[in-house]
Amino acid sequence: MALQHRAYQPLFPTGNKYLQQKWDKASYDLHKQKVKSATPTISKTPPKSYGHLAVKLKKLKLEEERKMKIKRENNMLMEKISHIMRTTGGVDNKNSYDVKSLGKKKRQLELLRITNENQMILFRLSQCRPHYNVRSWHEDWLKTLRVMDSIARYPRGQEKPSKKSNDAATHSLVTNNSNNKPESAENESS
Structure with a gap:
């Protein structure tokens, strides 16, 4: 060494x-x-934990209140069920409240007035005589039908002729009318 x-x-x-x-x-x-x-410059330890963040007292309080409310409602239901089991079990759903309206009387009077007016109008309409005469209308219609028959080319009861015969009849009527015009003019002059 x-x-x-x-x-x-x-x-x-x-x-x-x-x-x-x-x-x-x-x-x-x-x-x-x-x-x-040597100690490290970067801390590898977990961050400091705070008790109020871990426990969350507000959440626990809300949860406890919710459970108390459920328990209270369950007790009320149990009391109602036990009451129904002890008694007849009927349902009390009667409502003793009378509906009151401020304008009910006025509306009833208005409805009564309108009903009376309608009845009076109906009575006057039923008592009224008609101004029109149905028989004269019928006679006028029959007269109109006779006039229509007299001026129609074809009478009402018959069918129209076919197109070919219709054209021939029209042609013959035109020629007859053209022939008749001069004669009628000569007859008028003499």
């Missing part, structure tokens, strides 16, 4: 290799100790 300092090669030139090795070893041991005792 005594000769180890001879095998040691310092980094920088030195006067005594033995002393340089001892100093380097001491600084290296110090460095190792510092590395072991």
Whole structure:
């Protein structure tokens, strides 16, 4: 071991290799100790937990109130069911409230007045005699039918002739009328 300092090669030139090795070893041991005792610059520990965030008292209070309300409603239902079981079990759904209206009397009087007026109008209409004579209308219609028959080309009871015979009849009527005009003009002049 005594000769180890001879095998040691310092980094920088030195006067005594033995002393340089001892100093380097001491600084290296110090460095190792510092590395072991070094603390991290970034914290790896979990964040600090606060009790009021973990417990959530408001939520617990609301939940407890909800459970109390449910329990109270269940008790009321149980009382109603036990009352129904003890008694006949009839349902009390009678409403003793009388409906009151401020304008009811006025509306009834108005309806009565309108009904009376309508009855009077109906009575007057039933007593009124008609101004029109249906028999004279019928006679006028029959007269109109006779006039229509007299001026019609074809009488009402018969069917119209076919198109070919219709064209021939029209042609013969036109020629007869053209022949009759001069004669009628001569008869009128004489």
